[in-house]
Amino acid sequence: MAEKLLILEQVNIFVGDADPEDTNHVKLQSLGLPTLERAAVSHLGGGAVMGVNWTVGAFNALEPSFKLAGFTETSYKYLGIGSSASQKFTAYGVLRNKQTGAVLQAKAVLQGIIGKLTPDSFDRASAFGHDHGITEVTHYQLTVDGTEWFYLDYFTSTVRQFGNDETQAVRVALGVE
Incomplete structure (x- = not known):
């Protein structure tokens, strides 16, 4: 059976708690x-005919981003200056199954801080906005249609893909589980 073609049509992001009164969808x-x-290390054995980049069971730092139109007080408040407390970011997306027309929900949850806030250059013919870079990401999860x-x-050294915990044996070997 062919895999479903899921197209992302609309998105929303909440900075902090997912309060419907503080939506950013517009x-x-x-x-x-x-x-x-995946994080990798290069290796070229002394007698090898080629090098290999071996993955080492970890991921490189995650760097999600988003852009909001105009000025947003919450963005400046959560910039991470004077506070090391990370924030929760929750993004919701409308996915459409192009074969059936069904609408599905995509949900991404991140924990981090706004580590970079870049205002656009002002141009009267363009919408003025701010690019946001989320840094210090310590948690990321993606669900599609509840899966x-x-x-x-x-912090828990956990990686799961489709419910398969790839890291439980590693945590046991390290003595942390």
């Missing part, structure tokens, strides 16, 4: 979910 101009890239696709948590 201000959100773009959302960049984090790149998932967990990906889960990553720094």
